[in-house]
Amino acid sequence: MKNLLISPSKMSLSASQSAIYQKILEQVAPLSLNLMAVKVERQPDDFLAWCHELLDVCVNRINRDLMDEIQFKPLKKVISLLTLATSVTQLTMAKAAPWVIYQEFINSQAQCHGLEERLRLLDFVSKLKASTLGELSVEDRLAFVGKHTNDHDTALYNFDVQWFGQTKTAKGFHELLSVNPSAFDDALSKIPDEGEVTQSQFADFVGSFMVAIISTGEKPSLVVATRLLAMKRPDQFVTISSTKLDELCQGLNIAKLKLHDFEAYWTDVIGTIRTMPWYSSEQPSDESELALWNNRVVLMDLLFWCDEEHAQPVSYTHLTLPTKRIV
Numbered sequence: 001m002k003n004l005l006i007s008p009s010k011m012s013l014s015a016s017q018s019a020i021y022q023k024i025l026e027q028v029a030p031l032s033l034n035l036m037a038v039k040v041e042r043q044p045d046d047f048l049a050w051c052h053e054l055l056d057v058c059v060n061r062i063n064r065d066l067m068d069e070i071q072f073k074p075l076k077k078v079i080s081l082l083t084l085a086t087s088v089t090q091l092t093m094a095k096a097a098p099w100v101i102y103q104e105f106i107n108s109q110a111q112c113h114g115l116e117e118r119l120r121l122l123d124f125v126s127k128l129k130a131s132t133l134g135e136l137s138v139e140d141r142l143a144f145v146g147k148h149t150n151d152h153d154t155a156l157y158n159f160d161v162q163w164f165g166q167t168k169t170a171k172g173f174h175e176l177l178s179v180n181p182s183a184f185d186d187a188l189s190k191i192p193d194e195g196e197v198t199q200s201q202f203a204d205f206v207g208s209f210m211v212a213i214i215s216t217g218e219k220p221s222l223v224v225a226t227r228l229l230a231m232k233r234p235d236q237f238v239t240i241s242s243t244k245l246d247e248l249c250q251g252l253n254i255a256k257l258k259l260h261d262f263e264a265y266w267t268d269v270i271g272t273i274r275t276m277p278w279y280s281s282e283q284p285s286d287e288s289e290l291a292l293w294n295n296r297v298v299l300m301d302l303l304f305w306c307d308e309e310h311a312q313p314v315s316y317t318h319l320t321l322p323t324k325r326i327v
Helices: 002-010 015-036 047-061 069-094 099-108 115-128 138-145 171-179 182-188 199-214 222-232 242-252 262-273 287-294 298-303
Strands: none
Touching: 002 015, 002 047, 015 047, 015 069, 047 069, 069 099, 069 242, 069 298, 099 287, 099 298, 115 138, 115 287, 115 298, 138 171, 138 222, 171 182, 171 199, 182 199, 182 222, 199 222, 199 262, 222 262, 242 262
């Protein structure tokens, strides 16, 4: 165990990885005796594998019966830091990944992240785009924007509509959407159906979106806006949520993004994504890869850490049960 704990000091870590590692060591101190009692045979030689190994120790192998109550707080903190480090490292790796590596990683996360279910949602939404939001049924419209209701019949909506970010807490947005969906149709019309979206087109979307949202009394938020953008063009936009903001910014090595900073989203987030080899790769001829390529940017969601319960179909088949899903 001692060798496992100190091994990252011999690895080549990024600044963010090094900072997280130092924080982990600070929290490990009061757990040292408990951790030393865990037998460790695997000694990873890279930081991502190290995070997975120590996570497994902290979640599944440490003897909690021998821990004092005061130790559970640092244990929880260590687990939180390790999940952060995992996401940051996976995002960092994606910055240099060619398409073949990126799509292999996405496929490796299929079960944990519910890839098949996510693709069913994206395929369903892609067929809605032939109509305006105003022409859609209420249920289809809410599927597009990411809000689940009891009226979503699982025979038709055999996916969680809240994958890739949910908007259910944006009350003003939903009030306006219900009475005047054309306000958001106007914003979405600024984004072309194909081809690379330009900064000018994005700015036109933002202008129309802000006019609509400000009329509700709410502050324009990237949470709602990026859900709309990503459903319109999943090959161009990734969704933003408060739960994954730190990981995203650290993984992309950009300044901390504010949820109302549309300019930084374009220049820092989208600008960085467009430098990644997998983003500018040619459209694959292999049919099995095409669905991933057509949704390649929004599928960055699969670069974030998840636990074994992440893809359990609880939120649309058993609405009364809690979910640990990170959206």
